[in-house]
Amino acid sequence: MSATTLSQAPLRIGPLTLDVPVVLAPMAGITNTAFRRLCREFGAGLYVSEMITSRALVERTPESMRLITHHESETPRSIQLYGVDPKTVSEAVTMLVAEDRADHIDLNFGCPVPKVTRKGGGAALPWKRDLFRQIVEGAVKAAGDIPLTVKMRKGIDSDHLTYLEAGKAAEGAGVASIALHARTAAEFYSGQADWPAIAKLKETITDTPVLGNGDIWSAADALRMVAETGCDGVVVGRGCLGRPWLFGDLAAAFRGEEHTAHPSLGEVADTFRRHAELLVEFFDDEDRGCRDIRKHVAWYFKGYPVGGELRARLATVGSLQQLDDLLATLDADQPYPGEGAEGPRGRAGTPKRPALPDGWLDSRELAGAERSSLVDAELDTSGG
Template sequence: MTSPRKPHLTLGTLPVAPPVVLAPMAGITNVAFRQLCREHGAGVYVCEMVMTRALVERNEKTLRMITFASDEHPRSLQLYGVDPTTVRKAVEMIAAENLADHVDMNFGCPVPRVTRKGGGAALPYKRKLFAQIVEAAVQAAAPAGIPVTVKMRIGIDDDHPTHLEAGRLAQEAGATWVALHGRTAAQRYSGEADWSAIKNLKESLQIPVLGNGDIWEASDALRMMSETGADGVVVGRGCLGRPWLFADLAAAFTANPTRALPTLGEVTTTMRRHAELLASWLGTEQAGVVDFRKHVAWYLKGFPVGGDTRRALATASTLTDLDNHFTHLDPATPFPTETLGKPRGRTNSPGKVTLPHGWLDDRDDDTVPTAAELEDSGG
């Protein structure tokens, strides 16, 4: 394992040690999953992305999404917005009502329903609009001392890279740090992340740069920081079905080679805990267990569990259902080490990025796209 640097990453006045951030993932990084991850290791754990307009309008779903545990600190909230005015109102609301301690701005989402409105990974191409949005967030957050960070991708596609200019603009606007996913929007989650882009961005900025993309193991985090000079890492798909990855990361950054390789019995205990936390957050056991279903395949990846049992767990509706199906598993089954270092979660093929009509015509056009703000949160 690569020897760790001694990083000095801070978020406002808060030291971030180890320098690890949980990436926002729609439908995943709710208060229940964040609590489960926090129980394994330290870092910054960001909630699901929420829309600025939905927040300002106090959309019931959005307000539930920004729930934080009483002992969660810092409370990190990721915003998506395309209109600087709405972004400013949303951050002013966060500051005035003490809704979060940290605001992360999303400029990396490649989902078509986001990019077709000019948002997410499409937005940094419009450099003036991008700068206005970051400035609005920073200015609105400043009186409350709330740090604002930026997460983005390399660009729309290989022909339209934006990360170096966007990084500079974010720095000039007062962003605390910039996190870069080493893929373009067109790559989506295919292929390999380009860590050299993270290195180039780090070399061009004075503020901290965090790297994101293909961190499947703690050793990947150390290697990324060594190869790129990044000040920290952002972990997304690598922790799906493996919240104990944060224990591995905490150990790795103290030069401890210990890693968590739970038996199947220990994994099912974690699965049960996850379902319980979801039930508590969503208000009913059935809602929690149904929401948990999406996690079953990730937790059981590589374990010799038959298809019938997998299907039964993925269609359970109560905690008792889960318990009954767990009895068919051998708790002593060792962790499948052949899955280590392999991609987890969604993988897909590259594709053309869906953009508003004429989006690429003028980089300095700062017109807010018509009906830019989505009606719902997530993505």
């Protein structure tokens, strides 16, 4: 079904103007240079790096430095940072700006992963109002003319919502836009995103663009979110897994054009092969690139008549030649399967009690003992 078209105004994020108000959501282990380049080949918008830990970046660990490297074709360059210490986050932002490594910087306050929230990071952090404000204000100051944005969730759970208060604090700090994933950390990716919460944030935040995130599986969903919530743009995550052509659909829809991609099995195979090739280039290692493409098999071939044995072999591929041999056995003329290839993808998880530091919910302000306990929160390269 073709999406109902809508002519949408460009999205302005500080000095950046996006003709198509679409942002690729940072996804750990997914939105590396290879996937971002592939998505760009299909559509337009802002394509954000996977989440980088600010401490690892300040320490210039080899992996963090590799993750922030953009291909020469990537413009604008967008990096998402995760951190819990205002000083370290500011230092990371200062480094990115001073070394001209980014045209846009986003701060993550939405990650629901237990290893992040149990240390007070991600979606848990806005509960501590002073800490959130200090991080955002320091980062905006360090960013200077580079637009700095925030992405967050509704809160920790339905009894501990933070998004309206955090949104107002972020706007007051001078961020260039605010993105809301309309779920709590407790919901993870389960159930249905609360789009009315996006509308409520948009009503609350009057001078800063608000972006909506959650349950965008098609261009029609994106247009419906804008129509129902009044948000200024959309952030697309799991909906593009194995479907980079979704960004072409989104670009057409927001430009008021009628277009929906219905790729044949051969076209999907060609895109899958292109993704693998870009991963090999990104890692500069054929074995590692082929190992990484394995996790994308189920997403790309969702709904298509690809037998279980072939799927299993694709999920153990070890070289580009082996990949080519396997893809050559597909019936390339098989048409788009319709609904079988559409809809939700990626792990939704189940609602669960978020992992938090001891006593985290006892106060909205950060106690001294809690501040010292955050020291281990940034040990990984990527927080996601």
